[in-house]
Amino acid sequence: MSQNPTMARYRPLKFGVTRATLRDGAQGTHYLRANQDLPPFPDRITDRLVHWAKTRPDQTVFARRSKNADGSTGDWRHITFAQALDAARRIGQGLLNRGLSADRPVLILSENDLEHALLALGCVYAGIAYCPTSPAYSLVSQDFDKLHHVVKTLTPGLVFASDAGRYSRAMLATLGEDVELVTTEGSVPGRATTPFTALLATEPTPAVDAAMAATGADTIVKFLFTSGSTKMPKA
Structure with a gap:
C-alpha cells in the first residue's frame, strides 16, 4: 500500500x-x-455463446481426442461455437418439451466428455438446472447410498450417463420408472432409454430463445454437492 x-x-x-x-x-x-x-458485460453467460457463434462461428470451443479399440489415441473431434449454440438450442428445446425445471432438474452421472458439455450448455441456455455428480457414486459404491441421497434431494426428471453399460446398475438401483434415462452409448436393460442423439435431433423453436432471454441472476442454473467424505453430500 x-x-x-x-x-x-x-x-x-x-x-x-x-x-x-x-x-x-x-x-x-x-x-x-x-x-x-x-x-460492458453480458447479462448471462449464454449471451457470450451467441456472440461468439456469430463472430467466430468456426472457432473450436470444445475438442476431445477419441480412443481406438486397441487403446491408442485417435482423431480429434472438434465442436465449434456455431455447433455448440445449435446443440444448446436443440437440447434446451428438448428439455423444455419435457417440462424440466429446478424441481425436476437434469442429473449427470458420468465423466466429462463432449456430450456432458453440450447437455450442460443446453440446460444453461434453457434455464433448466442441472447437477454433475461424482461418477464414483455410480461406479465405485456398492450400496449407492450417496447416489440415493442425491436423487432423493434433487428429484431429477432426466438422468444422463455416457455409457449405459457402465452406469446401468446404478441407474436401475436408484431411479424410478418416471425418470427418463439418456445415454450416449447403449441402453439400460429393462428400461426405456433415450439416445443422446434424440435430444440433438429436437427442432428448436422461439420458445427456447425466450427461455434463455428470461434467465437472470435469480435463475438456478446448477446444483453442486459437497464431497460427502464424512457425511452425506450437501447440495
Whole structure:
C-alpha cells in the first residue's frame, strides 16, 4: 500500500485491477473501489455463446481426442461455437418439451466428455438446472447410498450417463420408472432409454430463445454437492 492512506496499489498483472481507491467508512468499514470502471458485460453467460457463434462461428470451443479399440489415441473431434449454440438450442428445446425445471432438474452421472458439455450448455441456455455428480457414486459404491441421497434431494426428471453399460446398475438401483434415462452409448436393460442423439435431433423453436432471454441472476442454473467424505453430500 502506498503512503497515501486513500490509495491502494497492487503489483502489475496482465489482467484485473492495478489501481484502486481505499475509502474509510463508518464503524471500521473500508471500501475499495477500482479506479477503472467495468466495461460492458453480458447479462448471462449464454449471451457470450451467441456472440461468439456469430463472430467466430468456426472457432473450436470444445475438442476431445477419441480412443481406438486397441487403446491408442485417435482423431480429434472438434465442436465449434456455431455447433455448440445449435446443440444448446436443440437440447434446451428438448428439455423444455419435457417440462424440466429446478424441481425436476437434469442429473449427470458420468465423466466429462463432449456430450456432458453440450447437455450442460443446453440446460444453461434453457434455464433448466442441472447437477454433475461424482461418477464414483455410480461406479465405485456398492450400496449407492450417496447416489440415493442425491436423487432423493434433487428429484431429477432426466438422468444422463455416457455409457449405459457402465452406469446401468446404478441407474436401475436408484431411479424410478418416471425418470427418463439418456445415454450416449447403449441402453439400460429393462428400461426405456433415450439416445443422446434424440435430444440433438429436437427442432428448436422461439420458445427456447425466450427461455434463455428470461434467465437472470435469480435463475438456478446448477446444483453442486459437497464431497460427502464424512457425511452425506450437501447440495
